[in-house]
Amino acid sequence: MYDVIVVGGGVAGLSGALPLVRSRRSVLVIDQGDPRNAPADGVHNYLTRDGIPPLELTALGRQEVTGYGGEVLTGTVTSARALSEGFAVETADGQRFESRRLLVTTGLTDQLPDVPGLAERFGRDVLHCPFCHGWEVRDQAIGVLATGPMAVHQTMMFRQLSDDVTLFLHTGPEPTEQEWEELAARGISVVQGVVEQVEVTDDRLTGVRLQGGRVIPRQALAVQTSLRARADFLDELGLKAVDREVRGFVIGTAVEAGPGGTTSVPGVWVAGNVTDPMGQVVTSAAAGFSAGAAINGELVGEDTRLAVAARSS
Structure with a gap:
């Protein structure tokens, strides 16, 4: 069982994985490899990386995450469900993985x-x-x-x-x-x-x-595209994308999130365009980091409670 599975390996997901692996958490990032911005020549408004090709940016991010011991798998998550302790995800090719926490950063699709x-x-x-x-x-x-x-x-x-x-x-x-x-x-x-x-x-x-x-x-x-969250695989957890409005008009769908990316399902976090359709690459990276850091803090608390209970038994 991993400490955290990150579903989605774009900038938000990799930025969430980084503080976790640097905190010595076991992390698996599962990414299907078709980012929203793949057709673009470059990423912009990302300080010191302005103009970098999108796939080059994520390739660098993967190197950083794996360099600290994280794992990155190319695959499509088709379902996620709760266990008595933690979560299980399944991929389109039949693989199954378990983790204590989930971070969902699957982004969105532009409907033209x-x-x-x-x-x-x-x-x-x-x-x-x-x-x-x-x-x-x-x-x-x-x-x-x-x-x-x-x-x-x-x-x-x-x-x-x-x-x-x-x-x-x-x-x-x-x-x-x-x-x-x-x-x-x-x-x-x-x-x-x-x-x-x-x-x-x-x-x-x-x-x-x-x-x-x-x-x-x-x-x-x-x-103007319709911005649709990639979140169907969360249905079994009871998480559904809902209409998101800007200035009173529906611009698409998104998964609702609280502070730091918390969701209505304890242990499941979201970051990036899957919850913030208007977010830029740089803000998605920041949101991913915030969620990853918060998940680590929650796991520290859980580890401490388990250690106290074990010491007292």
């Missing part, structure tokens, strides 16, 4: 609007986050695809990065009177009509095609 061409360009010139990728498309012709009530806000964020921004209303709601005024004041073009597909030439986005054939030249397109 149903527009041909978006998925193939996502993380390159189809973007969702101005902080993650905005600098890379600065001063370009940027489009924003409206699919929900946050579209005008997202448009204003990208307007900070370029003077040439167009809002495609697509399936989004009509802007309010105040929003129309703001869009006009910032010199943002607004295009009515449903987007049919994105145009690509020489492996670069070159435009947005509307139903009817009109093409608006663009070099980058921002979209």
